[in-house]
Amino acid sequence: MAVREGLLVLLGEGPRHGYDLRNEFEARTGALWRLNSGQVYTTLERLERDGLAESSPDGDDASGRRRNYRLTAAGAEELRRWLGAHARDGELPRDDLVMKILLAASGDPRLAGEVISAHRHQLLERLQEVRREQRRVAGGMAARLVADVQIVRLEADLRWLDLCEQRLRDANRGGTDRPGRRES
Amino acid sequence: MAVREGLLVLLGEGPRHGYDLRNEFEARTGALWRLNSGQVYTTLERLERDGLAESSPDGDDASGRRRNYRLTAAGAEELRRWLGAHARDGELPRDDLVMKILLAASGDPRLAGEVISAHRHQLLERLQEVRREQRRVAGGMAARLVADVQIVRLEADLRWLDLCEQRLRDANRGGTDRPGRRES
DNA sequence: CGACACATGTAACACGTTACATGATTTG
DNA sequence: CAAATCATGTAACGTGTTACATGTGTCG
Structure with a gap:
């Protein structure tokens, strides 16, 4: 449950589409975290399902393939909550x-x-x-x-x-x- | 993927049935790891599916409810491998x-x-x-x-x-x- | 043209988590 | 008898992982 929030952080900086998110994500984590493209899109779907993000076709994209995602108010709130020190961080050492x-x-x-x-x-x-x-x-x-x-x-x-x-x-x-x- | 191996360790000490495994597991991890009973049984099923354990009704149990699990040779081998220092331990810090x-x-x-x-x-x-x-x-x-x-x-x-x-x-x-x- | 980057997705599976169902046995 | 403990399971769901399918645009 960190990919989800990771995307939330990136979306917090402005609207983006899936492919872009994937690249940013990998670049920023120093390739520590390899994301399969599929996971980006399924995670984005879940974010939308949960009302944390919404999407629309990208107007700037000529071929209209791109789908633009942005945070909703609930998403911004969730992001703020996560970036602060929320409960799940203090997890027990289960490894x-x-x-x-x-x-x-x-x-x-x-x-x-x-x-x-x-x-x-x-x-x-x-x-x-x-x-x-x-x-x-x-x-x-x-x-x-x-x-x-x-x-x-x-x-x-x-x-x-x-x-x-x-x-x-x-x-x-x-x-x-x-x-x-x-x-x- | 640590519950699975945890049960493997316990089974490595001798045959046991699910309920007993659950109690031992919690006792030994100092209640760090709370196991829902359901998870024990589904995990045991998976172990059996993967040929690492096998089960049979417990002869010592009068009411015949208990189902006794024990390691197979493959299970013992897998356990040995895991207790040594295998690859997945060196996991990248994804949290x-x-x-x-x-x-x-x-x-x-x-x-x-x-x-x-x-x-x-x-x-x-x-x-x-x-x-x-x-x-x-x-x-x-x-x-x-x-x-x-x-x-x-x-x-x-x-x-x-x-x-x-x-x-x-x-x-x-x-x-x-x-x-x-x-x-x- | 052929290769490569762009871009989005589907399908199947793994594990972990929780809630719930179902009964037998023991014990106060 | 009632309650707790013993004992086994089913069902549904969440996330992460991988493999695969599909098509467009661009550049040498």
């Missing part, structure tokens, strides 16, 4: 890494150790890779910001893995938590 | 926050500033909230790890916001990047 560690950690402690170290290596590799790319290409602002966010997040996850290892060690050394199941 | 900053930053620089500061405040609040909870309840291992990952990630995003501000300031002060559009 593969967290899932693996949580489930593996509460099962076999040795498995947990293996999973942690496998991912530490992977994250370190990714980190080096991103840093290398960051130095090499030095593309536009978008690419730089994308590299930045990847770096800080990879570092965060690495720090988390260290923390996990430490906590598991402490627990196994005789904490109140048994490593087995049923810890409710 | 609301990144989307907002990227799109807003390449548009109106003043809007970018507002978005950044609004989210800095929100993230700080969430951070304090999580820290407070972490001290107060001190639940099981799962809850502790969840709190940990939230904290390190919130800190990472805060650091990123600072970085963004800095980069935008530098660019506006006369870098090579114009803040306007079309930076291809």
Whole structure:
């Protein structure tokens, strides 16, 4: 549910048609987010269905193929709401890494150790890779910001893995938590 | 696509039926991940469809309601693959926050500033909230790890916001990047 | 002409989410 | 008996993803 809002942002700067939106979207996200053309149009349809945007044939277009989209009042309001700090941002961390560690950690402690170290290596590799790319290409602002966010997040996850290892060690050394199941 | 694999992990420890899986799943993720019962069963169906699990009525169950699921060889293999560091882990950061900053930053620089500061405040609040909870309840291992990952990630995003501000300031002060559009 | 960019769409599918339906068993 | 827990499922919907179809305009 971010493509939808992404288009909302672009439309917030003025009317545009689908093809244009797609290009802008990719350019601005530094090709981080590849949009299939189909998705643009289906998403635009949904925006229109929900009353956040409306469309009309583009008068400036000779061949009349283009369909121009613009925000409605409701769309502008929704955009404002989203750009502010709305609830869905504070989402819980539901991703593969967290899932693996949580489930593996509460099962076999040795498995947990293996999973942690496998991912530490992977994250370190990714980190080096991103840093290398960051130095090499030095593309536009978008690419730089994308590299930045990847770096800080990879570092965060690495720090988390260290923390996990430490906590598991402490627990196994005789904490109140048994490593087995049923810890409710 | 993490629920699916989550169930795979649990099944990897031995056969179980749906209701039990649901409870284990929630207990082990520290209620981070609330599963609707329906989702468990549909996901199990999909696992069976894809040949990763198979089921049969539970012989131990008197009333014969329970349906027992266990991994197939393919399922065990898939699990092993997933627990190692497989590709989908290195996913690109596609979330609301990144989307907002990227799109807003390449548009109106003043809007970018507002978005950044609004989210800095929100993230700080969430951070304090999580820290407070972490001290107060001190639940099981799962809850502790969840709190940990939230904290390190919130800190990472805060650091990123600072970085963004800095980069935008530098660019506006006369870098090579114009803040306007079309930076291809 | 042929290739490529422009421009819009349809169809099928994946997963996750929620609400709801349906019963059996246990327990106060 | 009534309520809670156990246990399994169906139905509908939302978004994201991919592949494919279709046609026009432009430029070498």
